[in-house]
Amino acid sequence: MPPTNRYEQEESTESLPQTQVVRPNKLINRIGGITSGIVNKFTSREKPIYRRLWFWAGLSVGGGVVAFNYFLGKIDSTLPDKSQLQTSVREQTITIKAADGSILQQQGEATREQLKLKQIPDILKQAFIASEDSRFGEHDGIDPQGIVRAVVNNLRSQDVVEGGSTITQQLARILFLKQERTVWRKLKEARLAQKMEKELSKDQILERYLNLVYLGGGAYGVADAAWVYFSKPVNQLTLAEAATIAGLPPAPSLFSPDKNPQAAKQRRNAVLLRMEKEGYITPAQRQAAVQEPLTLKTSLPKRLQVESPYFSSYIQKELPKYVSPQVLATGGLTVETTLNPTWQKAAEVAVNKTLENQGRWQNFKQAALVSIDPRSGEIKAMVGGKDFSKYQFNRVTQAQRQPGSTFKGFVYATAIATGKSPYDTYLDAPIVVDGYEPKNYSESFRGSMTMRDALTRSVNVVALKVLLDVGFEPTIKLAQNMGIKSKLNPHYSLALGSNEVNLLELTSAYGSFATQGLHTETHGIRRILNRNGQVIWSAKFNSKRALDADSAAIMTWMLRNVVENGTGAAAQLPNRPVAGKTGTSDEARDLWFIGYIPQVVTGVWLGNDNNRPTYGSSGSAAYTWHEFMEKAVEGMPVEKFPQRPKLEGRKGTIKAKPIKPGKIVNGSLKSNDDSEQDTDSTPRRRRRYYQQTEDNSSSEDRPRRRRRFRSQEAAATVSEEAPRRRRRARQTVNSEDSSPRRSRRASSSANNSSGSSSSSTSTPSWRERLRPSSTSSN
Numbered sequence: 001m002p003p004t005n006r007y008e009q010e011e012s013t014e015s016l017p018q019t020q021v022v023r024p025n026k027l028i029n030r031i032g033g034i035t036s037g038i039v040n041k042f043t044s045r046e047k048p049i050y051r052r053l054w055f056w057a058g059l060s061v062g063g064g065v066v067a068f069n070y071f072l073g074k075i076d077s078t079l080p081d082k083s084q085l086q087t088s089v090r091e092q093t094i095t096i097k098a099a100d101g102s103i104l105q106q107q108g109e110a111t112r113e114q115l116k117l118k119q120i121p122d123i124l125k126q127a128f129i130a131s132e133d134s135r136f137g138e139h140d141g142i143d144p145q146g147i148v149r150a151v152v153n154n155l156r157s158q159d160v161v162e163g164g165s166t167i168t169q170q171l172a173r174i175l176f177l178k179q180e181r182t183v184w185r186k187l188k189e190a191r192l193a194q195k196m197e198k199e200l201s202k203d204q205i206l207e208r209y210l211n212l213v214y215l216g217g218g219a220y221g222v223a224d225a226a227w228v229y230f231s232k233p234v235n236q237l238t239l240a241e242a243a244t245i246a247g248l249p250p251a252p253s254l255f256s257p258d259k260n261p262q263a264a265k266q267r268r269n270a271v272l273l274r275m276e277k278e279g280y281i282t283p284a285q286r287q288a289a290v291q292e293p294l295t296l297k298t299s300l301p302k303r304l305q306v307e308s309p310y311f312s313s314y315i316q317k318e319l320p321k322y323v324s325p326q327v328l329a330t331g332g333l334t335v336e337t338t339l340n341p342t343w344q345k346a347a348e349v350a351v352n353k354t355l356e357n358q359g360r361w362q363n364f365k366q367a368a369l370v371s372i373d374p375r376s377g378e379i380k381a382m383v384g385g386k387d388f389s390k391y392q393f394n395r396v397t398q399a400q401r402q403p404g405s406t407f408k409g410f411v412y413a414t415a416i417a418t419g420k421s422p423y424d425t426y427l428d429a430p431i432v433v434d435g436y437e438p439k440n441y442s443e444s445f446r447g448s449m450t451m452r453d454a455l456t457r458s459v460n461v462v463a464l465k466v467l468l469d470v471g472f473e474p475t476i477k478l479a480q481n482m483g484i485k486s487k488l489n490p491h492y493s494l495a496l497g498s499n500e501v502n503l504l505e506l507t508s509a510y511g512s513f514a515t516q517g518l519h520t521e522t523h524g525i526r527r528i529l530n531r532n533g534q535v536i537w538s539a540k541f542n543s544k545r546a547l548d549a550d551s552a553a554i555m556t557w558m559l560r561n562v563v564e565n566g567t568g569a570a571a572q573l574p575n576r577p578v579a580g581k582t583g584t585s586d587e588a589r590d591l592w593f594i595g596y597i598p599q600v601v602t603g604v605w606l607g608n609d610n611n612r613p614t615y616g617s618s619g620s621a622a623y624t625w626h627e628f629m630e631k632a633v634e635g636m637p638v639e640k641f642p643q644r645p646k647l648e649g650r651k652g653t654i655k656a657k658p659i660k661p662g663k664i665v666n667g668s669l670k671s672n673d674d675s676e677q678d679t680d681s682t683p684r685r686r687r688r689y690y691q692q693t694e695d696n697s698s699s700e701d702r703p704r705r706r707r708r709f710r711s712q713e714a715a716a717t718v719s720e721e722a723p724r725r726r727r728r729a730r731q732t733v734n735s736e737d738s739s740p741r742r743s744r745r746a747s748s749s750a751n752n753s754s755g756s757s758s759s760s761t762s763t764p765s766w767r768e769r770l771r772p773s774s775t776s777s778n
Contacts, residue, residue: 085196086199088211089332089531090174090212091331092331094110094334096337097335099336099337099339103307104306104307108331109220111223111224112221113302115223117203119234123237123242123280124210124245128206129278130271130275131271131274132249134274136168136202136206137202141169142194167209169192171212172193173189174213177189214249215249216255217298222234227301227302229298239292240289240290247264248267257294258296261296268289268294307344310385310388311382313388314382314394315525318525323536333528333529335528336525336527336529337524338378338526339379339382343371343381343632344381344383346628348383354606354623354624355367363612364606364607366395366607367383367385367624368383368395368399369381369603370602371628371632372602373599374508374511374520375599376520376541377523378523378524378526379523380600381628384397384398395605396502396503397503400500401500401501403499403506403583404583405584405592405618406497406510406581406583407494408497409513409594410475410482410509411467411475413555414478414654415470417548417654419650419652422450422451422647423647424451425448425449426449428447429445430461431667432668433492433661433663434661436493440460455559455562456562456566458562460495464492467494467495469656469658470657470658471657474654474655474656479509481547482519483506483509486501486502505522506594507594510580510603511601512552513547514599516552516553516642517547518543518544518546519545520542523541547653549642553641562582563579563580568581570625571622571623572626577640579597582621582622583618588616588617590606591614591616591617591620591621592606592621593618593622593625595629597639600632602629604622604625605621
């Protein structure tokens with residue numbers, strides 16, 4: 001049969017004898033035929049390439065690699081960056097620390113005690129490793145063998161008795177992921193664990209885990225758990241107790257020893273068995289621990305405890321000033337504050353002592369104290385009231401009260417800054433300015449006296465006359481520059497402290513005297529750190545000149561005389577200079593003392609939240625100041641105030657703007673003119689209140705109260721045996737701000753005896769000290 005195509009035709013020629021000569025054109029045709037035959041063979045006789053197995057196998061492998069890399073990149077894009085893997089703080093937490101690093105308060109899923117790994121006993125570490133991740137030291141974040149083992153054990157038990165997550169995976173979930181049970185979360189958890197293993201050592205991972213893992217009962221971390229269940233530190237845990245805690249992570253509520261003791265014991269014994277298999281304990285040790293009874297001694301989680309609650313609540317309110325709402329919402333913040341725990345404890349003791357002793361018989365139920373480093377503006381101690389659990393109102397920062405005579409410090413400072421001398425004299429005599437008539441505490445007048453003596457004796461008339469000479473505007477501006485933030489109204493009563501301020505700003509302002517006229521913004525926060533330990537805010541408050549140094553030094557010299565020879569005698573400290581000013585508002589509703597040494601300024605307020613009058617004196621506030629400062633200055637070097645500058649030839653740094661009243665009357669208003677002044681109505685109202693208190697007391701109550709007052713006097717007498725304390729007590733009793741106010745009925749006898757009171761050695765009776773007065777604010 002003849003060939004049907006060229007290929008077959010060429011094939012037929014292959015059978016020719018080799019001696020036959022092949023022409024060139026035939027050779028070319030043969031080669032072309034062979035090529036065409038090969039193509040036809042694969043196209044017509046073989047499968048196409050896309051139907052070949054090796055083609056799809058190669059395509060699948062390549063596509064899988066591309067898809068895996070894409071999927072891995074997709075997961076990595078949702079994970080924290082490399083710098084965040086060093087974090088050791090949960091989200092949604094805020095930790096407030098004192099200056100020494102001790103924790104004041106925590107919010108959220110916080111760990112009260114952050115232990116170093118070396119502080120955790122080996123037996124507790126081994127219990128967790130045996131229970132949660134026996135191959136912890138061998139894997140790189142994911143343990144395939146552990147996963148397989150967990151699956152097998154769960155199938156055998158027909159229950160979930162073991163998890164496949166490593167300790168590193170659990171830490172990744174605690175720090176960065178939510179607790180939802182999804183495949184996506186598990187994938188992210190595994191990838192995070194691998195990344196963390198590259199950035200952290202095994203010890204760092206284990207330390208973070210043991211401090212953060214939730215162990216039920218509100219306990220986060222092993223230190224909290226040891227306290228919550230056994231009321232002891234971790235280094236005192238027994239083997240059985242350590243195994244009990246280590247068995248909690250898989251299901252804290254199910255294995256909680258205080259809720260399900262039987263389940264807790266079974267879980268404890270399982271952990272002990274694992275520890276034996278891993279070689280951490282001997283069979284004898286395991287057997288002894290298994291036989292140990294489960295004895296609990298529960299306590300509330302330490303993270304719920306709040307130290308210095310008034311200060312801590314103040315810090316929380318200050319935080320929005322320094323960080324954005326978004327940062328606060330994210331949480332994970334550590335706030336380093338300025339509080340000195342030793343001073344804070346001394347402040348709480350001093351306040352409680354005053355309330356317990358003087359408060360009972362002087363009829364005040366609340367007190368507040370704040371202490372500040374005037375050079376830096378840092379708050380070192382803050383007590384905002386008697387009992388935070390009952391009264392959350394902070395009387396240091398929130399209570400607006402009349403400062404009384406403490407405001408005179410700004411009036412006299414303005415006068416000194418305008419160039420006046422402390423020896424300039426004023427006439428202490430009755431005066432009425434545009435219908436306003438100031439009264440001294442005893443309604444007696446001393447005639448001509450220097451500004452220094454007037455400040456020492458807290459004379460109201462002279463303070464008003466000084467204000468008239470310097471003006472409202474310079475006085476208000478200086479007070480604000482020194483730290484007063486509350487609104488000050490330009491009224492004549494400004495000189496006597498009628499405008500309300502709070503204790504924090506008043507104390508801060510007096511600190512400007514201690515720093516030779518420099519004022520630094522008061523604050524309680526040093527630094528704020530995010531959950532990665534990075535500083536996101538730090539305090540940088542620069543000092544500003546509020547008063548020239550010479551005027552500040554002169555004022556300190558004058559205020560020292562108040563403590564040494566005037567109304568603040570109870571605040572004296574041995575071998576240490578003290579300056580300060582007492583203050584008493586109308587009807588002794590507010591009792592103040594603001595005092596300072598070169599390194600510290602401290603303010604004290606005593607009174608009642610309902611603004612009821614007290615029977616007390618500002619001497620009680622000065623005494624409270626002394627009780628606190630006596631502890632605060634322990635170990636503190638003694639510094640002296642600057643020497644008083646020369647008074648001759650001084651030039652003012654503030655320009656006075658004298659007030660020009662419409663009408664000045666040198667004399668007193670008629671006693672029956674109630675429409676112009678309330679100085680008559682106030683004593684009558686006070687007498688009426690005092691009489692009502694006496695009338696409402698039963699005959700049985702009166703002797704008891706009298707005995708209590710007498711015992712108080714006896715106790716005071718015993719404590720004043722030293723000559724210096726006797727002198728201080730006599731000065732306090734005879735001083736103006738420290739003396740209880742007397743009624744108009746007793747004022748005449750007070751006037752007659754005012755000249756000889758300084759030489760008298762007798763102590764007024766309790767009736768004299770408790771009798772209310774009829775004076776305006778001192």
